[in-house]
Amino acid sequence: MHIIFFTHPDFLNHQSMPRFTRMLARGMKERGHKIEIWAPKPTAFNLPFPASLKKWLGYVDQYVFFPMEVRGRLKKIKQKTLFVFTDQALGPWIPLVRDRPHIIHCHDFLAQFSAVKQNSENPTGWSGKQYQKMIYRGYTKGKNFISVSRKTKRDLHYFLPANPEISKVVYNGLNRDFSPGEAQMMRQFLQEYFRLELSSGYILHVGGNQWYKNRSGVIEIYNSWRHKYNQSIPLLLIGQSPDKNLEQKHVDSPYKNDIHFLTKVPDEVVKTAYSGATVFLFPSLAEGFGWPIAEAMASGCPVITTDEAPMTEVAGEAGFLISRQPKNSVNIENWANDSAEVLNTVINLTQQKREEYIGKGIVNARRFDQDKALDEIERIYGMVLSKTKN
Incomplete structure (x- = not known):
């Protein structure tokens, strides 16, 4: 042809x-x-x-x-x-x-x-x-x-x-070679690369400032989780520099010192970040496909994403699902609290359960060859x- x-x-x-x-x-x-x-x-x-x-x-x-x-x-x-x-x-x-x-x-x-x-x-x-x-x-x-x-x-x-x-x-x-790595080794590398304390793990999001990526929702869930469960691992948001609204959301967070926007991160480092993350948080409002879900799963990272297509198509039976953030701002707090509960469940999985979900994710990601x-x-x-x- x-x-x-x-x-x-x-x-x-x-x-x-x-x-x-x-x-x-x-x-x-x-x-x-x-x-x-x-x-x-x-x-x-x-x-x-x-x-x-x-x-x-x-x-x-x-x-x-x-x-x-x-x-x-x-x-x-x-x-x-x-x-x-x-x-x-x-x-x-x-x-x-x-x-x-x-x-x-x-x-x-x-x-x-x-x-x-x-x-x-x-x-x-x-x-x-x-x-x-x-x-x-x-x-x-x-x-x-x-x-x-x-x-x-x-x-x-x-x-x-x-x-x-x-x-x-x-x-x-998947158009890059994503594969699992030893989490502690990945965290040690990233700790030195970003000069952040990551030895106990971190919550990861990868995406831009497009409205549907819902980076503000990521911070809402993180704030709720920190407030409800009194735990403290960092939140890393890899992608574009925050826009004005997102920066204000960051400034207003009582946990802002543990929220890190990381920009111009090379692809190889992003792959390392997937492998070292405790959980990948992807509460997208809409997508065409949802690349990061498959990338995270292929890298051996548990995924939390939205209970709507196409996120559910990509996550299959291997992801943890939360509802879509409501359009009515009055209901966002309840949504963030419910989502934080799921986040806390994933963060505190037993080693056996964690390995089980990681295995499911790796198998699921193979669909996207x-x-x-x-x-x-x-x-x-x-x-x-x-x-x-x-």
């Missing part, structure tokens, strides 16, 4: 999407296919204008210059070529190849739901709604889709005006291309 991947431009500084594209491109190349990657160049973006205009200049590159470039390049591309959109958010480009073999990878529809006022935690402004409408008009022209979870597939079908020709689910495959995922994706790519006449 000749496969052309459409992906987000580098100048957007995305993290997960470029990694996903590299996984697909490398995997298909290793399987003997001819690979190209098409993405906008930062022509307008690099013009000497104020930073406040960069987003809009980036839109010019993505939705004016790039489509013009694609139309010219398509004239030289044979009909028996597969066009792969690595994210449904690339929807505005899909009409360019709607009548040629194509497939769209779908990750999550959180922004789409926010734009139609179905995520009250994330209100969307006028310009954001227009942008999501443009994305919607694009991906609904598509005919073939691969979703990263059953939840994402349900959301896709909610928005599509008609059933597509192909709609499959392929779970993400990258090679198996790529094999299934390759099979679906072939299905799409086989429908095309020479």
Whole structure:
């Protein structure tokens, strides 16, 4: 197969999407296919204008210059070529190849739901709604889709005006080598690396400041656990620097000296952090898949996550579940208290029970094997291309 991947431009500084594209491109190349990657160049973006205009200049590159470039390049591309959109958010480009073999990878529809006022935690402004409408008009022209979870597939079908020709689910495959390590050895390394006292263990969260990651909820649960149970191991939040609201939540915590935001942490150190953690706390409000759940389990760490799809799809029978944080702020304290009870249970598991759950997690994480995922994706790519006449 000749496969052309459409992906987000580098100048957007995305993290997960470029990694996903590299996984697909490398995997298909290793399987003997001819690979190209098409993405906008930062022509307008690099013009000497104020930073406040960069987003809009980036839109010019993505939705004016790039489509013009694609139309010219398509004239030289044979009909028996597969066009792969690595994210449904690339929807505005899909009409360019709607009548040629194509497939769209779908990750999550959180922004789409926010734009139609179905995520009250994330209100969307006028310009954001227009942008999501443009994305919607694009991906609904598509005919073939691969979703990263059953939840994402349900959301896709909610928005599509008609059933597509192909709609499959392929779970993400872990794209880094996660494996268990000796906890005390990992903690000793991290203690020296971060200059923190971690010998008695720590509670871990990995994620960014996106509203659905619910980092503030992590602190709420931690505060409640410390208050109710009078125990004191640190909380480590690996990811972006806290935004203003999260920083205030930190400042207001009576346990702020034991809450640590760790930024720009190398991948290898993140893997070590999973292996050394007492528990991984992931009270996400929503996800497309939920990478960190599988990563933590593969690393031998017990996981607490939200009792809603797709978190339940990824955690399977191996995770400890808590309810989703309520939208009504009046009920958050009760939610945090109930969640703290689950947290305390996991922290105080007997060694035998802990090893039992760790074993379940490792087995569960094996479902998310990258090679198996790529094999299934390759099979679906072939299905799409086989429908095309020479």
